[in-house]
Amino acid sequence: EMAVGFAVVTAIFRARDVDMTDMAADLKE
Incomplete structure (x- = not known):
């Protein structure tokens, strides 16, 4: 699912x- x-x-x-770097930063938070 994930x-x-x-x-x-x-x-x-x-x-x-x-x-994509911005998305990675959001996922880390």
Whole structure:
């Protein structure tokens, strides 16, 4: 379940062309 959710979130962030580093920083918090 978590893997699927993460894949969806990653796809959304890639579609928005958002910096993956920003997403990683958010996940650490």
